[in-house]
Amino acid sequence: MDFFKIKKTYYSAKRFQEIVNVFIKHGFGQIIDQIHLGRFIALKKRIKTFGRWPYYKITAPERLRIAFEELGPTFIKLGQLLSSRPDLVTIAYAQEFKKLQDRVAPFESEKIYEVIEKELGVSIEKVFHSINPEPIGSASIAQVHEAVLKDGKEVIVKVRRPGIKQQIMLDLTILHNLAKLIEKYIPESKIFDPIGIVEEFSRAITKEIDFRREASNAIVFRENFKDSPNVYIPYVFKEFTTEKILVMEKVKGVRIDDVESLNKKGFNIERLLNNLIEMYFKQIFDHGFFHADPHPGNILVMDNSSIALIDFGIVQRIDEEFKEIYANIALAIINQNTDKLINEYLKLGIIPEEIDKEKLKRELKEDLEDLLFPLYTYKIEEIRISELIESIMKVALKHRLRFLPELLLIDKVLIMLEGLTRELCPKISIIELLKPYAKKIISKRLQPDFYLKKTLKALNEFKEAAVNIPFQLKTLLRKAVKDEITIRMYHVNLPEFIKDIDKASNKISFALIVSAMILSSAIMHAAEVKPLVHGISVFGLITGIFAFFLGLWLIISIIRSGKL
Template structure:
């Protein structure tokens, strides 16, 4: 493999220092083989080359490669943490041990100065903070790589939170994405064995995802859509967005007072019926996925509060999933097919949706997939959640997809991951909850509605 020249690196990267920082972090955590595989070892610090081989490999012997890569991504900051989190939603191309490691990526950073938050708010809203709020809490409620959150009281008396984008984060992300694009080019040029990753496509997808997450006007739209979808709901409360106080860098929403969904002791002390709460949460989940096709895709316990009236409250809308109409139909049919043990229908559906590569012998595929589905899923049907680890449902389906080289859209993997994470939350609340039983009426309702719509459409076309 031909090495990349220093002149080319200087010309390609506007900040060679950041690029060298990345190389150094990878070497620090025993990831030299990745650097060497991309022919970038010539940019390692001289002191690294003078280390005895056994010292270079010492960390490799005690910590697994996926774990070392996770630690390196965390050290490199928000862009790489978010990129790793995206990779964790792609078990079709990322090995299982890496998916599990990237699932543990932590987005924890120290808060930035409240004075900076005040300045950003005033600059964005073009008014002194004293004219906007009666009280502003300098101590942040939460701090993450993209933004931090401050509580405040408007002059109207309404309690709100200000979500303020971290200073300089847009420039950092832009720089890091440029580097990721260059690394993707190097992978495709010099590591042909990784062609299946479609590295350039992954980076382009990530660029769109993180740019949306940094745009608080987009998050405000997400929150407003959730509020409309759950208008009048007894299960879920969505806070009000103050659009006149919201920009790309500042988001103002109603402050919700409640208990974190994972604080079981406090919930019990408050007399909350945990079984009922788990059922309500599951209803919310399947309405989002199977009715609305628009769901919360960051099910961290800190994003969900239990309000004093027993409602579930969402407090973050930066990461959402959207499901296309054809996939919505497919998911509902899949649920019903699993519940009815109709493995022939499931196999036909995978073909009709274009998931099966053109090079595959369809007759052989039908026979093998039908048998695999029965052997893999049959032992799970009818069993309660308490009898099955949360990952089993999704892992078995994804395992079959990998075995048969199915081309599944990313949305399905994201849905699968969210189902597992939500399931884990609700299982802690109610170990005996039957997840499939909650899903059944939503899936049946959607199929019925689609069938009626299809009949009406065909009649209209004939007339």
């Protein structure tokens, strides 16, 4: 057990140093120094990468994206998550992270067979008639192969990369530690909640690497659309699905964006797109459970014109309250009701405690009216959802608002669907198709049971609060009696600012002393201060040598800090 602990600690330290080295290499040495990790960088490595630091010819978001690509699967997935969270990392970083590619070289077919046999506990021949050793898709977490079961059914087999879970778990631990250091030593970073980002990412990627979850998602979708003639969800073979492998029915169809093939088969593209959008609105507003990765590769058109969804790794659930708020947002935009739009967005946003809410509402109204007024001169079908969402997001970021992941995932889905319709059939208006669903949600308020459920929910929350009050008061009084109540006041960034000033002033003082010693050495040589050796002043020589080594020490310390 001790041996395995030592081995794990060794790999953790090695990976930690690798991560720090990559960030140094791509010009983030100052941040590494700020969070007190400079000691993990060998001087040789620091000097070796020093010459590459004028990487600043490209922007910080580009450099961070390159660093993520170099660090591998965990960081690529983190970047992809952040690409949909401009409220956390700003629009510039989010746009750059969209360029992250999750394609890697496939692993050997022998390993595929090894993983499958180990997971199923039987030889491959007992389950599969054949497996194509060439993958049809290869990503950082898994790769996908075509196969045929013993009974002749054609299937898709998704196999997790060997060792990828251990790699991700190790990286998550390191990321969590880095996030804690960033919040500790860079207090202004708390606005972006680094620890919260890592925790959200950890939850998402932990689900993604367990294929049993993806199988469950597919089963739920299949049940939800079992009576729909226009939607097809592939069958999952649960008996052959484990944490590391997923066996699913192979769907034969044409990609939704392959216009040439769709036209050859005689499909009505406008009808297909209308069915696709209707399917997504049904997921969001009726089922409260939607497929959150609708890129064209995940949407196939079958010969009977049914639309098939594949890849259920990224999904999202939303409750009735969220659906109602989102419907209100849609109708507020359509009806040009800025006050309503602000109120609903604030319900979904996270407002920093120090912000004056009334002042925020006034400023938001002014900015949103400036934004939306020109759009109100357009016809509904002329409004681009992508531009509208991006503009609203810019206003939100300006006022330091953050949003629930559900809101941003729905926005992402709408933007991707709009991009597809603009390319294939521009006359389709997603906003027009959205209106009846939004009105349907709002009309539920007219039902008597709507207010009954709201009242019961409010009463239940009040009851829980009332039950907790005595306990909370008892805890507060106990702390007061024991004199354990303290009030902490912290000036944001002042301690770090003082440290930086101290370091800078010490280095300046040190440099002045070295300069004075060099000047003194030169004067002693010129004045031929005795004793002399071969016409050279001994004191001048000693002072010069001492100054040389002190100066070299100063240069090395500056290089190690990454702030030269």
